[in-house]
Amino acid sequence: MTEAGGAQVRVELTLVPSTVPIQGWARDAGGIAHAFTGWLELLEFLDQARISGPARASAHQTAVEGEAP
Numbered sequence: 001m002t003e004a005g006g007a008q009v010r011v012e013l014t015l016v017p018s019t020v021p022i023q024g025w026a027r028d029a030g031g032i033a034h035a036f037t038g039w040l041e042l043l044e045f046l047d048q049a050r051i052s053g054p055a056r057a058s059a060h061q062t063a064v065e066g067e068a069p
Contacts, residue, residue: 013042
């Protein structure tokens with residue numbers, strides 16, 4: 001939980017249903033979609049977004065080619 005008034009980072013997840021391992025796309029604060037396969041890749045994305053903060057979250061990830069659903 002964050003303290004009242006603390007900084008927050010918004011991310012958006014799109015999940016592919018019924019896949020093993022988990023798969024989908026995560027959009028960073030800049031709106032760039034990043035594909036992930038497996039919990040570790042998803043957690044790495046979330047950790048980087050958390051560390052970078054809203055202004056720099058998109059600068060540290062490689063964008064996925066093509067359009068995410």
